[in-house]
Amino acid sequence: MQLANLINRTGMKTAAERLGSCQLVDAAIGAVLSGLAAIGVTAVAAGRSWQNLVPLVFIVVLLLVAGIFGSRAGILGTVLAALIFASFLFSPTGSLSVASAAARSNLGWMLLIGIAFSFLFAPPTSGFRRH
Numbered sequence: 373m374q375l376a377n378l379i380n381r382t383g384m385k386t387a388a389e390r391l392g393s394c395q396l397v398d399a400a401i402g403a404v405l406s407g408l409a410a411i412g413v414t415a416v417a418a419g420r421s422w423q424n425l426v427p428l429v430f431i432v433v434l435l436l437v438a439g440i441f442g443s444r445a446g447i448l449g450t451v452l453a454a455l456i457f458a459s460f461l462f463s464p465t466g467s468l469s470v471a472s473a474a475a476r477s478n479l480g481w482m483l484l485i486g487i488a489f490s491f492l493f494a495p496p497t498s499g500f501r502r503h
Contacts, residue, residue, distance in 0.1 A: 395442065402437045402445025403452055409433050410453040414461045424475045427457055427482035434486040438494035446490025454483050 413430060417423045430453055438446025455468070457479060462470045470476045 395444065398441045399444035399448055402441030403448035405441075406434060406437050406445070406449025407452045407456060410456040411460075414456060418461060423461060424472060424478055426461060427454070427475075427478040430457075431482055431485050431489075434482075435489055435493065438486075438490040443490045443494040446494050447487050450483060450486030450490065453486075454479055457482075 410430065413426055413433075417426045434446055434450050434453065437449045458468045458470050459466060462472060462475045462479075464471060470479060
């Protein structure tokens with residue numbers, strides 16, 4: 373009887389560990405996809421007159437990532453996209469500082485909305501692993 377309890381506890385522990393690692397993998401995949409999308413959008417929008425609006429439009433991508441991969445992916449993707457936009461899209465390029473007040477404001481709104489909506493609207497686990 374005690375052996376059966378030990379096996380069940382061990383089985384439950386490994387199942388919980390697998391679930392946790394799946395959620396981390398999903399968060400990593402979502403964050404990488406957000407980063408790649410941010411790099412692509414940066415390449416397209418650099419030097420255009422509408423580049424300051426990119427963070428606000430990118431919120432749609434972040435909501436999709438959070439809805440598919442979970443809230444952790446949405447939060448990580450939001451922070452990663454903000455770092456990419458600040459470093460490579462807005463001047464001075466290569467620095468995290470942003471010279472334009474409008475661009476800084478839009479980055480702040482993207483961070484606020486992306487993180488808040490990830491908590492509010494994303495499923496607690498990713499869409500791929502729901503049972």
